[in-house]
Amino acid sequence: MPTKSNNEDTDMESESSDSDEDDKEEGGGTETPVLQVRKVSHEGGVNRIRAMPQYPYICALCADTDLVQVWDFSSHLHALGEADTAANNGGSNVFNQAPLSKFAGHKDEGYAIDWSLVVPGRLVSGDCKNHIHLWEPASESTWNVDSTPFVGHTASVEDLQWSPTEPYIFASCSINEIITIWDTRTGKSPAVSIKAHKAYPDELYASISPHEASTLAVSSTDNQLTIWDLSLERDEEEEAEFRAKTKEQVNAPNDFPPQLLFVHQDQKDLKELYVTAALF
Numbered sequence: 001m002p003t004k005s006n007n008e009d010t011d012m013e014s015e016s017s018d019s020d021e022d023d024k025e026e027g028g029g030t031e032t033p034v035l036q037v038r039k040v041s042h043e044g045g046v047n048r049i050r051a052m053p054q055y056p057y058i059c060a061l062c063a064d065t066d067l068v069q070v071w072d073f074s075s076h077l078h079a080l081g082e083a084d085t086a087a088n089n090g091g092s093n094v095f096n097q098a099p100l101s102k103f104a105g106h107k108d109e110g111y112a113i114d115w116s117l118v119v120p121g122r123l124v125s126g127d128c129k130n131h132i133h134l135w136e137p138a139s140e141s142t143w144n145v146d147s148t149p150f151v152g153h154t155a156s157v158e159d160l161q162w163s164p165t166e167p168y169i170f171a172s173c174s175i176n177e178i179i180t181i182w183d184t185r186t187g188k189s190p191a192v193s194i195k196a197h198k199a200y201p202d203e204l205y206a207s208i209s210p211h212e213a214s215t216l217a218v219s220s221t222d223n224q225l226t227i228w229d230l231s232l233e234r235d236e237e238e239e240a241e242f243r244a245k246t247k248e249q250v251n252a253p254n255d256f257p258p259q260l261l262f263v264h265q266d267q268k269d270l271k272e273l274y275v276t277a278a279l280f
Contacts, residue, residue, distance in 0.1 A: 038076040039094045043067060047111050054120040058100075062113050066106040068125045068133075069099040070143065103145045107131055112160040118167040126157030132172060134184060152180050152190035164209075223269070227262040 044063035052058040057074040076095070103125070112126030121137030131149035138144050153174035163169040168184045169191075181192040209215040216228045235258070 036080050038073075038080060040071070040073070040076065041094050041096050043069075047109060048113055050113050050115055052115045052120065053117055058121075060113050060115065060123055060125070062110045062125065064109045066104055066108060066127070068103045068106060068110070068113065070101040070123075070135075071097070071099045072141070100141045101135075101143045101145075103133065103135070103143075105133060105145065105147050105149075110157065112157045112172065114160040114162050114170065116162045116167065116170075117164050118162070122162075122167070124160050124162070124170055126160050126172060128156040130155055130157060130174065130176075132157055132160065132182075148188060150182055150188045150190075152182075152193060153178060223265060223267065225264040225267065226260060228259045229261055232259045 042061065042063070044065040044067060047062040047064055049059055049061045052060070057077050058070065058072055060068065060070050062068055106125070106127040107129035108127045110125060110127035112124075112132070114124055116122035119137075121135075121140075121143070123135035123143070124132055125135065126132040130153040131151060133149050134146045135143045136146070150172075153172065153176055155174050155176040157172050157174050159173050161171045163171075169181065170184075171179060171181050173179045177195060179194045180190045183191045209217070217225065218228065219225045
């Protein structure tokens with residue numbers, strides 16, 4: 001019976017080694033991914049954090065005290081990008097770093113905060129005592145915070161949202177069941193206030209797509225996430241044709257408005273959503 005030569009054994013081992021390397025290159029390996037972490041000491045608990053859209057390494061934080069702070073995390077992001085940095089591997093080091101700006105003029109803790117998509121550095125922050133304060137950038141690393149608040153709600157301000165197209169317009173919602181539109185050019189009183197809900201407005205969260213002004217994503221305590229296009233109108237002929245094809249009755253009730261594009265029902269206790277890219 002013929003036996004393998006040493007050369008044949010070597011060739012087979014080489015082919016096996018090449019095959020293993022190919023598997024690793026194609027993602028077939030079993031290497032455990034490493035999570036890289038940088039920890040920064042913060043005064044108080046963090047209720048909410050928002051990154052500036054134009055410069056994502058600049059972040060604003062609402063604390064569980066009356067503090068709202070702005071931080072520059074660029075050095076930490078740079079360090080995380082250095083694969084050979086030993087301190088990136090989830091170590092216990094906590095970096096002591098001073099915030100760029102700190103505002104203690106709120107009357108209570110808060111959860112509402114939002115950066116303007118139109119004016120880099122422009123910020124609004126709200127608290128549980130119904131006050132909203134406007135932050136205007138004075139330079140790349142300093143802000144002037146108006147000590148006189150916008151006051152129109154009678155209870156906690158739960159969320160804030162700048163207009164995606166208008167530099168002076170933002171919206172707020174409150175536990176007092178009111179949604180309010182503000183224009184920073186016209187003083188500290190609401191431009192429009194709407195009685196919008198029978199339940200707390202913080203039980204309904206909405207986010208406008210930054211690429212489509214008419215598109216809206218909404219989540220609520222009915223455990224649904226929905227996507228809407230407010231530019232659409234009802235087409236009765238198209239609906240009748242669709243029902244005829246699906247053998248539905250023409251006089252069947254319209255459970256869903258034409259603006260409703262998508263419904264997701266697989267999650268429970270939805271608390272927040274945020275659109276970061278084009279929906280379609």
